[in-house]
Amino acid sequence: MTKCEAFRIHDKLHIAITSKQMELTPKLRDYIQQKTSKLTKYFSHISDIHITVNEEKYRHVVEINALTNGTTMPSRAEHSDIHTAFDKALAKIESQIRKYKDKIVTHTPRQEKDSE
Numbered sequence: 001m002t003k004c005e006a007f008r009i010h011d012k013l014h015i016a017i018t019s020k021q022m023e024l025t026p027k028l029r030d031y032i033q034q035k036t037s038k039l040t041k042y043f044s045h046i047s048d049i050h051i052t053v054n055e056e057k058y059r060h061v062v063e064i065n066a067l068t069n070g071t072t073m074p075s076r077a078e079h080s081d082i083h084t085a086f087d088k089a090l091a092k093i094e095s096q097i098r099k100y101k102d103k104i105v106t107h108t109p110r111q112e113k114d115s116e
Contacts, residue, residue, distance in 0.1 A: 013040060015049045022055040028082065035090055042094060043101045045069050053082065062089040066097065073097065 015036055017024060036049055048067040053060065060082040064075040073096040077088035 012044075013037075013046055013049070015051070018050070018052045020052065020054040022053065022060075024053065028053075031083065032086060035086070039066070039090075039094065039097060042097045043068060046097070051086075053086070055082075060085045062086045064089045064093045066093055068097070068100065071100065073100065 015033070017029065017032055032051060032053075036051070039046055039049070046066055046068045050065045052063040054063075055061075059078045059080055061076070061078050062082070062085045066073045066075075073093060075089045075092040075096065077085045077092065079085035079088060
């Protein structure tokens with residue numbers, strides 16, 4: 001049983017949540033929306049976020065893919081508690097976004113050598 005829910009936080013950010021092998025409760029959906037909307041404070045150019053929540057045997061697996069300026073940043077975490085698995089995956093994606101933003105901000109373009 002796969003179910004996908006999509007929503008917009010604001011004009012630019014589109015979030016899709018897909019649940020596999022489990023029912024996505026409104027409480028969990030609200031928790032995911034609230035936490036995910038905070039990613040824009042790190043980098044405002046995030047256009048799409050796709051979250052997959054899956055239940056396998058005794059653990060929950062959460063995968064997050066964020067699309068920014070044509071670059072996809074993946075994150076995956078497992079835990080017996082769904083909230084902990086989501087928080088771990090979100091921490092990984094936050095770290096990637098901060099590194100990406102730092103790389104963009106501190107990057108200085110190369111000076112072309114003048115051949116005279």
